[in-house]
Amino acid sequence: MKNIVEVKNLSIDFNVRNGTFRAVDNINFDIQNNKTLALVGESGSGKSVTAMSIMQLLPMPQASYSENSSIKFENKEIINASKQDLLSLRGNIISMVFQEPMTALNPVLTVGSQITETVMRHQNISLKSAKKRALDMLELVKVPEPMRRANQYPHQLSGGMRHRLMIAIALACDPQILIADEPTTALDVTIQAEILSLLNSLKKKTDCSIIFITHDMAVVSQ
Ligand code: ADP
Numbered sequence: 554m555k556n557i558v559e560v561k562n563l564s565i566d567f568n569v570r571n572g573t574f575r576a577v578d579n580i581n582f583d584i585q586n587n588k589t590l591a592l593v594g595e596s597g598s599g600k601s602v603t604a605m606s607i608m609q610l611l612p613m614p615q616a617s618y619s620e621n622s623s624i625k626f627e628n629k630e631i632i633n634a635s636k637q638d639l640l641s642l643r644g645n646i647i648s649m650v651f652q653e654p655m656t657a658l659n660p661v662l663t664v665g666s667q668i669t670e671t672v673m674r675h676q677n678i679s680l681k682s683a684k685k686r687a688l689d690m691l692e693l694v695k696v697p698e699p700m701r702r703a704n705q706y707p708h709q710l711s712g713g714m715r716h717r718l719m720i721a722i723a724l725a726c727d728p729q730i731l732i733a734d735e736p737t738t739a740l741d742v743t744i745q746a747e748i749l750s751l752l753n754s755l756k757k758k759t760d761c762s763i764i765f766i767t768h769d770m771a772v773v774s775q
């Protein structure tokens with residue numbers, strides 16, 4: 554199995570008022586093609602900081618990497634990569650879904666335009682193709698009546714559907730890696746199970762790898 558990401562000796566410090574705080578201490582892991590890696594740990598153990606480092610979205614210079622930290626995407630170092638490399642990495646290659654959809658979604662944009670915006674920002678395609686892509690994505694994540702839903706706003710969707718929308722946006726540019734940061738923590742158990750099985754089937758359909766972040770061992774086993 555090919556490793557798509559290799560994280561070696563990753564340590565991350567934050568500058569705080571009275572010195573530095575080590576949020577991630579020398580972790581090592583690989584992500585294989587089309588596999589799911591679960592990143593598990595109690596609250597505050599550094600899971601989200603690790604995810605943000607893979608996206609290269611940590612607040613700099615408050616955050617810093619230890620000298621021997623390495624994060625390689627397809628054998629290319631991404632710590633301190635150029636702005637241009639990072640822009641194509643985020644969204645096109647690595648994409649993320651968060652725990653709380655309402656903070657990630659834009660309340661004044663329709664469901665359909667949230668997806669078309671993302672696609673058009675990252676890919677050179679026409680509005681017409683982007684709209685088609687939006688409907689296809691809503692269908693892929695099993696939002697019922699995609700045509701009707703596309704014209705609605707996030708607050709008009711149920712919690713489970715908002716999660717599906719967030720996943721649709723994250724997958725709209727066909728990323729190779731999807732980072733799901735506690736994506737089901739706020740959901741009730743039935744909807745949680747639906748989202749988990751959706752992610753699993755999407756992994757097969759889209760050929761992506763998933764980093765699944767959670768503190769819940771029951772979720773890990775699923
Ligand atoms: P979790 O495993 O719950 O996702 P986080 O990765 O969010 O944990 O946080 C790990 C630790 O890093 C926590 O103690 C958190 O307070 C600290 N931390 C996160 N972001 C910052 C920041 N910008 N400045 C200082 N400390 C931070």
Ligand code: MG
Binds near residue numbers: 600601602734735
């Ligand atoms: Mg977190």
